[in-house]
Amino acid sequence: MTTSPYHLPAGRAAAGPYAVDVSPETAGWGHSGLRVLRLPPGGTHSFGTGDSEWIVLPLSGGCTVTADDDFGSGTFPLAGRTGVFDAVSDFAYVPRDARATLHSPGGGRFALAGARCTRRLPARHVPASAVPVELRGTGACSRQVNNFAAADVFACDKLIAVEVITPGGNWSSFPPHKHDEHRPGEESVLEEIYYFEFAAHDGIPGLGYQRVSPSGRGRGTDVLAEVRDGDVVLIPDGWHGPSMAVPGHHMYYLNVMAGPDPDRAWLIRDHPDHAWVRATWPDRPVDPRLPLYTAPERSA
Template sequence: MTSAHHLPSGKAASGPYAVDVTPESADWGYSSLRVLELPPGGTHLFTAGDSEWIMLSLGGGCTVTVTDDFGREEYELHGRASVFSGVSDFVYVPRDATATLSSPAGGRFALTGARCTRRLPARYGPAESVPVELRGTGNCSRKVHNFGAAGVFECDKLIAVEVITPGGNWSSYPPHKHDEHRPGEESELEEIYYFEIADHEGTPGLGYQRVSPSGQGSGTDVLAEVHAGDVVLIPDGWHGPSMAVPGHDMYYLNVMAGPGADRAWLICDHPDHAWIRDTWPGQPVDPRLTTRSNPPSQ
């Protein structure tokens, strides 16, 4: 298995960031992820460079001040207690801007990024505007926070969502891929998975992530035990399942971007496993997820 694509907690750390994945470090063209940990009273100056960014809370709140050629805007990011406590509000930071994050109480913040050419205005996204999707049924049930999904929030290249998988369930299933440009059928997108796993009575949890080659010969091949703070890089290949062990809910943050002119998430299911979708209509959604009235997505 190609361990270069599984970065255990701490392996992708750099400078002030607990995670710092860039196009250069990942050896690809577009997608980035940084995780910033601020102590109480902490401040961090961030330069967007040639990428657009969405900043959201992994725990705690902060003030985000965005400055670019068009002026200066200040946003209050209320955040949340943890990734398992609900949806976070977020702030969009355009390319060529700078942003200052300051947090009186401290916190942890994700900066999801993508290289882009179009500069859009800085904006605030309230938590109540984030569509929450219940996807799958039975032990394939999971919840998706579509804060930065295509068709939901305007970006140039960036697509970003969060997934909550209850303990014992499988998500990113059936395995799927998006590593070819096939108009109307499949998008070419690099993808980052960032994991957090819920503890149980103080005992840390774990999960598993599979990525398998989609073509002949070499390709991304990962079977990893993942823990809180781990990252899996997916430049190509069938990805899934993401497996949450019983008793420990799994969270992952997906960051995607690619070269296509259209910002779209178009996937191809693995032909050996696509049949599982046909079984979903006959099963209920996992009751641990029925906190929103959204119908399950097939």
């Protein structure tokens, strides 16, 4: 197993109040960012959004998000969830050039997914019931995708973000794919962050493996990493996948993406050696362990 500057084990990307603090500057790229914030019961945290749009997504626990700017303020209670393997979460969007304040009466952990942007969109709250839950792949490639801020689901200027849950023993991000060339209608240029969590078994922490291989473009990113709770993998370019969950431990990752293309779109190209795998999916059943959960029913 090789080491790579693009694999950040838990704690390596910590800074100030954040357990994870990946910015365009620290990543050495132009657009995508991710912070993970832990708040104790009664805890409060404020930050300026600057030139980026942000989504506040509870990983565990709930909070209230207040967005203040020259156009007014809005307050959004987030019910959250007990953990990423238990439920879909509601979330809040905070625009650029604003100030965001999180207050958590019961404490919790919160992902702040960000992207540099030019347009200023309104602050909003999205209930968990509005999050599409997709089952992607079949057989050992089955995974669950919570498309809370997918490009065709929720309006942002640049930010794209989804959650992926891979049952123990399965492969996701497979076939390997990339998005590091601007090919209108075929492929987007997107920097991507993977943030991992794992379900424990009898108190034993889980783990998985992440592969990124050079595509012949950009930095020639090459990663083969054993990933555990709180780890981050940066993907500026390259074929990424598979993401492998060891048997007995479900794997979660949060994907945060943004890039320079004029259109906000998730367009990917499968690795030519493995693209045939996708054609086998209709002939196999979806893993019966999925979905782990569905979005709650919308209230009338």
